[in-house]
Amino acid sequence: MNPITPIINGLRITLSHMFKKPITLQYPDERPKVAARFRGLHALNVSHNKAKCVACYLCPTVCPAKCITVEAGEDANHDKYAAKYEIDMLRCIFCGYCVEACPVDAIRMTGEFELANYRREDFVYSKERLLEKK
Amino acid sequence: MLNLTIDGKQVTAPKDSTIYDAARINGIKIPILCHDKKLKPFGACRMCLVEVEQMKGRQIPACTTPITEGMIVQTATPEIVKARELVLELLLLNHPLDCPVCDKGGDCDLQNLTYDYKVDSNRFLDSKFQHEIDYNNPLIERDMNRCVLCGKCVRICDEIVGFGALTFIDRGIETKIGCEFEKGLNCEFCGSCVSVCPVGSLLARPFKFKARFWSLTKQKSVCGYCGTGCNLTLGVKDNKVLTTIYDENQGFHNGQLCVRGRFGYQFINSEKRLTKPLVRKNGKLEESNWDEALEIIASRMKGAGAEVAAIATPRLTNEELLLFKKMMIMAGSNNYDHAAGYAHAALSDGFVRSFGTTAAPSTILDIQKSDLLLVIKTDSYETHPVIGFEINMAVKNKGVTLKILSDKQGKLSRLPDARTLVHSPGSEVAILNAMARVILDNKLADGSVTDVPGFANFEKALAGFAPEAIAEQCGLSAVDIKLLASSYARAEKALILFPVGQAYPGHNAALANAVANLAIIAGKLGKEGSGVLCLSEKNNSQGAVDMGFYAVDGALDALQIIDGCAAGSIKTLFIAGENPLVSYPDHAKIKAALDQTEFLIVSELFMTETAAMADVVLPVCSFAEKEGTVTATDRRVQHIKPAIKKIGQSRTDFEVFAALIDKLGGIAPATPASVFAEIAANVPGYADMSYSALGDEGVFAAVDVKPAFVVPQQTAAASPESGKLALVTGSALYHNGTLSQYGEGPMHVCPEGYIELSRADAAALKFAENDLLTVTSASGSMKLKARVTSRMPQGLVFAPYHFGANPVNQVWSGSPVTWVTVVK
Ligand code: SF4
Ligand code: SF4
Ligand code: SF4
Ligand code: SF4
Ligand code: SF4
Ligand code: FES
Numbered sequence: 001m002n003p004i005t006p007i008i009n010g011l012r013i014t015l016s017h018m019f020k021k022p023i024t025l026q027y028p029d030e031r032p033k034v035a036a037r038f039r040g041l042h043a044l045n046v047s048h049n050k051a052k053c054v055a056c057y058l059c060p061t062v063c064p065a066k067c068i069t070v071e072a073g074e075d076a077n078h079d080k081y082a083a084k085y086e087i088d089m090l091r092c093i094f095c096g097y098c099v100e101a102c103p104v105d106a107i108r109m110t111g112e113f114e115l116a117n118y119r120r121e122d123f124v125y126s127k128e129r130l131l132e133k134k
Numbered sequence: 135m136l137n138l139t140i141d142g143k144q145v146t147a148p149k150d151s152t153i154y155d156a157a158r159i160n161g162i163k164i165p166i167l168c169h170d171k172k173l174k175p176f177g178a179c180r181m182c183l184v185e186v187e188q189m190k191g192r193q194i195p196a197c198t199t200p201i202t203e204g205m206i207v208q209t210a211t212p213e214i215v216k217a218r219e220l221v222l223e224l225l226l227l228n229h230p231l232d233c234p235v236c237d238k239g240g241d242c243d244l245q246n247l248t249y250d251y252k253v254d255s256n257r258f259l260d261s262k263f264q265h266e267i268d269y270n271n272p273l274i275e276r277d278m279n280r281c282v283l284c285g286k287c288v289r290i291c292d293e294i295v296g297f298g299a300l301t302f303i304d305r306g307i308e309t310k311i312g313c314e315f316e317k318g319l320n321c322e323f324c325g326s327c328v329s330v331c332p333v334g335s336l337l338a339r340p341f342k343f344k345a346r347f348w349s350l351t352k353q354k355s356v357c358g359y360c361g362t363g364c365n366l367t368l369g370v371k372d373n374k375v376l377t378t379i380y381d382e383n384q385g386f387h388n389g390q391l392c393v394r395g396r397f398g399y400q401f402i403n404s405e406k407r408l409t410k411p412l413v414r415k416n417g418k419l420e421e422s423n424w425d426e427a428l429e430i431i432a433s434r435m436k437g438a439g440a441e442v443a444a445i446a447t448p449r450l451t452n453e454e455l456l457l458f459k460k461m462m463i464m465a466g467s468n469n470y471d472h473a474a475g476y477a478h479a480a481l482s483d484g485f486v487r488s489f490g491t492t493a494a495p496s497t498i499l500d501i502q503k504s505d506l507l508l509v510i511k512t513d514s515y516e517t518h519p520v521i522g523f524e525i526n527m528a529v530k531n532k533g534v535t536l537k538i539l540s541d542k543q544g545k546l547s548r549l550p551d552a553r554t555l556v557h558s559p560g561s562e563v564a565i566l567n568a569m570a571r572v573i574l575d576n577k578l579a580d581g582s583v584t585d586v587p588g589f590a591n592f593e594k595a596l597a598g599f600a601p602e603a604i605a606e607q608c609g610l611s612a613v614d615i616k617l618l619a620s621s622y623a624r625a626e627k628a629l630i631l632f633p634v635g636q637a638y639p640g641h642n643a644a645l646a647n648a649v650a651n652l653a654i655i656a657g658k659l660g661k662e663g664s665g666v667l668c669l670s671e672k673n674n675s676q677g678a679v680d681m682g683f684y685a686v687d688g689a690l691d692a693l694q695i696i697d698g699c700a701a702g703s704i705k706t707l708f709i710a711g712e713n714p715l716v717s718y719p720d721h722a723k724i725k726a727a728l729d730q731t732e733f734l735i736v737s738e739l740f741m742t743e744t745a746a747m748a749d750v751v752l753p754v755c756s757f758a759e760k761e762g763t764v765t766a767t768d769r770r771v772q773h774i775k776p777a778i779k780k781i782g783q784s785r786t787d788f789e790v791f792a793a794l795i796d797k798l799g800g801i802a803p804a805t806p807a808s809v810f811a812e813i814a815a816n817v818p819g820y821a822d823m824s825y826s827a828l829g830d831e832g833v834f835a836a837v838d839v840k841p842a843f844v845v846p847q848q849t850a851a852a853s854p855e856s857g858k859l860a861l862v863t864g865s866a867l868y869h870n871g872t873l874s875q876y877g878e879g880p881m882h883v884c885p886e887g888y889i890e891l892s893r894a895d896a897a898a899l900k901f902a903e904n905d906l907l908t909v910t911s912a913s914g915s916m917k918l919k920a921r922v923t924s925r926m927p928q929g930l931v932f933a934p935y936h937f938g939a940n941p942v943n944q945v946w947s948g949s950p951v952t953w954v955t956v957v958k
Contacts (some may be wrong), residue, residue: 056234057346057916063577072343078269080235 034111039094041112042087042125043132045105052129053108055070055082059098059107067091085127089115108132138205153196153207154182164209165218165250167243167332168284169197172388173293174198174531178285181247184209193217215251215562222253228263228281229309238334240347244282244518245543265310272882273323273339278310281335287311287327294390296526296549297321311335321639322867323518323883325396329380329389340397340879341377345369345808352379353777354830356764357395358449358757359870361670362387362498362520363766365831368758368777375402375758385831386499391490392519393868397879398726401756402778404876406740408753409782419751427750428790432797434706434733435465436932443469443695443704447711448478448671448678449873450787451774453761453809455681457791457802458710464798468689469704472678474718475691476948477636480668481679484646490840492679493819494870495529496629496665497768497834502528503663504727506535506625508618510562510632510641510649512554512925514545516867518631518767520671522546525631535625537618538566541862542932543925555618557929559860560640560950561608565615565845566648568604571596572619580657588843592651595845596658623656627663634718635671636871637863637935640950647844654841670767671872673757678764680817680835693718693948700727708735710787711754713872715743716941719948720913737790740876743938753784760786761830762806763834772832773825858953859895861911863946875938887920887937889956892926901958909933911945911954918942931956 016088025032034040056074067090073083099107117123135146140153147156152175157164161850164939168179177198184196187206193214196207208214225244233239245612265278288300288311295845299321304314313319328336342585350369357364365385369377380398382389401407411427412419435442444462446455455472462470472478482875489495501507501524515522522545528534529549536552539562547554557565567595574596583589593878601619605612622628630649649666658664670676678684685691690698698704700723707728728734729749736748745751757764759776765771780786785793788809792802803809807825814823819835827833854860868874868884875881889909890900901907905920909931918933918940931954933942946952 036462054235055343056239057349058234061346061348074343 010091034113038111038113039096039109041089042098042130043110044127045108045131045133051082051085051096051127052104053082053085054104054105054106055080055085056077058101058103062097062101064095064097065091065093071103075091085130087125088122089123089125098133136201138201138202138207139204140207141209149201151201152921153184153186153201153205155207156201157196157207162209164196165247165843166197167247167282168286170251170286170290170330171382171692172390173286173289176285176289178283181218183214183217185211189671190627195535201956204772218250219253221836222248222251223256223258225282226262227256227258229282230262232956236280237337237342238347239278243332249423261491265808266942267936269319271319271339273879274319274325274328274412275335275337275339275342276319276949277335278312280333281311282333283309283311285330285333286330287336290330291321293530294527295322295324296523296525296530296545298855300327304807322519323393323397323879324391325393326390329396330716338377341369343375345371350379353583353758353775354384355390355758355777356673356772356774358673359394359874360518361672361675361767363673363764363772363832364391364520364771365772366395368399370777373778375399376897387520387674388521389766390423390520390523393883394870394874394877394880395520398874398877398912400878401739401873401876402758403781404740404748406876407781408738408741408751409784409785411754411783412751414418414749419748426794427752427772428793428797430750432794434735435461435794436798437466438706440469442706442708443468443690443698444471444708444710445692445695445712446470446472446678446683446709447756447871448675449673449711449871450678451674451764452677452681452771452813453759453762453806454787454791455678455683455685456809456813457788457795459681459683460800461791461795461798464795468687469685469691469695469698469802471690471695473675473682473692474636474714475685475693476639476642477634477671478675478679478684479643480632480634480641480646481670481676484682485650485668486645487643487844488647488722488842489652489837490842491818491837493676493769493835493837494666494668495837495839496667498524498667498772499630499663499768500667501525501631501772502532502534504528504534504627504629505629505663506622508622508628509536509538509546510540510630510645512538512540512542512546513638513756513776513864514631514633514669516543517635517865517870519867521631521669525549535621535885537621539618542927542930547925553618555610555614555858558607558609559862559930561604563644563648563846564599564604564641564653564849565608565610566645567596567599568615569619569622570648570652571599572601572616573623573652573655576616576623577622578620579655582627583657586654586841586843586847590651591845592843598845598848608681620928622652627661628658629664630658631667631669632667633671633865635865637865638950639719641949644847644849648846650841651843651846654843658817659839659841664941667768671865673766674764676767677763677771678767680769680819681766681813683892696727699731702730702819705732706735707731707733709735709744709748711739712739713742713744713938715747716938716943717935719943719946720907721941721943724943735813737787742872753782754790755780755784755786759784760788760806762788763810766832769835769837770832770834771823771828773828853952854929858955859891859948860929861909861931861933861952862950863933863935863942863953866936869936872936872938875936886920887940887942888921888935890921890923890926890932891956892928892930893922893924894928895926895931896920896922899956899958903957905958907956907958909954909956911944911952912948914944916942916944917942
């Protein structure tokens, strides 16, 4: 092969990109559009003004990173609810198993991906922080 | 043995097996839902359907069908699988399917079978059950919507527990399980029904929503309450014992427990546990550290000689007791004892003289193998409920005759054909002697008794126990005594049981001797299903005696130690785990004595009434945090291992005594294992034992019995004081010692002391249930709630002793019968 050919081929690719729309986002000025199935920060679904979670412990059981802590409580109607529900985002690997395991559709994953924080404690999301915002 | 073919495999099985048993023995699994190996075959659920070729391939239940020679059985043909799927579909039709919030999830037979048979849809349509759920009971939650009507709860409560609290109510699709008149559950709360329920209909309320089954670590252990020594499994999560787990293959009792074992575990992780050593400074107990506390104790102990004394609870392990003893000997004192002294006298004094050993010759396993059981005091059920289950099963299933000699009726009296002789309180020894006399007079004695040492003197002494005279003293008829004696003597195998404990001062050496004499004269020793069984009170009462942790050779026993404290001759007292202020007789005397004691050391789990008086309080561990061995009442030596890490800064008693031995200049053994090796080398009967030999279920220490007659002492009949009632103390079913006060389960159902009296007395004195009565004796006065029952004879009142808030020893000064006046 002519030694010059690969160089020309390379330059051709480079040149063609000059006429394409850039993939790079000028984050944070530009925001990405996350797909519906994106696995970002969790949210606890709400129904009838309370979290749907019934504290069945399936998500902490299935979670491979063991980052979910649930403590069940008994409410005034003797029903089971999550008195404590915490996810340690520093350990979460965003696999989405918790969502798959949930028998009552109580947890989903949102498009929220900006999880940076200054203190370690702030990565532990309590039930209040996880409740879906309406 | 019969030969049969199951799924094409040639197998053999004992001839009284069912098809299910035969399959199980040979490793073939047939699904079951309503069958339980402890209960009689029932055949309610049809999960276990199999085909038998000889029955023209009809589908029949394996759990109720006996095998026959040459049977050809198929357990999993497509038709059978279809039939089982149908059974499940029908069960699930009205079932709420709330597995996510059902505590049974993960341990549920219905859930597992549904999964195994992949039943994920239903061809039928119907509404779900709408039964009311009982949330009110503190221990057992009943949700009949989840019930599969297997009847196991009904059957276990009847067949084994003998209570009969539950039954089927209504018919057809309306059928449900409930209590009489659909009222709330008010029973023994043994939790047996909860254990066997295959679904989430019956659940342990204290454990409600605490954790899922699969997240618990299962730790095998031995119950820390009574001397029965039941095996149990602790469910542990995050260093907390959250529940007890039923394992039908555990122990002689197949996982059965009583209310204390099942629901009394909360003391282990109680908020009230002591976590730091406390030292009294300027009159107040203040938090300190181990170094300081142990240093102070060591300085008091060093060279103190006979001025120091020790009282231990027989809840310590064998190793700890042995080490405690060594420590005391290093300090120069032989004054150590346990269980108020008299509570172990039947073993340490009575049996020593009668049998030449400190243990009873029989075991719990003899109960079901016997022909006749003679139980002294109906309280045997309350003190040792799981032994009570064995008696229930012996009487109900094996047709064993039950005779009871007691000062009151009790649960055991209600067993089929049980005969209870209710005698005046405190006269059991005289009656037993009179029985011996009857046996001798009627030539029913064993042929070789004349060779037994002491026979001549015994025969002579029996002259003073003519049944007629004794009958009159004891409120019985001579005929009854004679009949009892002859049926006892004539039974091929007969076993005598009697409880001992701190609330039973009358069950002493004399009683042990009388029982032993009777068994010897009737030739009832040395046979399976026969003999004598002394039911010792605490989980290691027998071990404490075996380790020799009691006064010998003129040393002071527990009550003499208390006297010594009062007199000032004992200056330092080390109490390990005992709570004499509540559990020893005569509150005022004990209090004064402990007040007088110059230096009081208490090692405890809790700030008990006694610990509150101490100069140094050491926080120590519960049975769930330590390693060692304990010896059950029938000398079953069992190995316990830590289930959780130690709470707070607490240490095991072993570590405490070891540290003190070091400080006193000795060399302490490093581990409980090394002390156990020493025990195996030195303690008679424990020879060749090792942790590995003990395994999960323990090993019986051998008992070498050399029978001898002990001459009975004439005892004056307790003379009634006119206008007064006879108070007898004892144990309540829900409690054991004072520890169960810290178990939430027992306190839910029996939170305070009471005085139980007969309907006749209540009517005469115009008392009603729950009236607050003032009970006055020669030694004091106190208030107790009235409980009016039909089991008490007129003139007798009963009070349990466990409660620190209002201890019965304010009126009870240690005699078997206390004369009291009771007013409203
Ligand atoms: S799986 Fe769902 S219902 Fe169960 S604990 Fe997790 S979020 Fe709650
Ligand atoms: S009883 Fe079993 S099947 Fe029924 S809800 Fe509970 S766990 Fe599920
Ligand atoms: S707890 Fe025991 S006594 Fe009560 S209903 Fe259940 S099995 Fe019967
Ligand atoms: S409550 Fe439980 S044990 Fe009793 S019949 Fe129903 S399913 Fe069986
Ligand atoms: S208290 Fe006694 S009878 Fe009850 S479970 Fe414990 S060892 Fe068994
Ligand atoms: S297990 Fe045989 S019928 Fe229920």
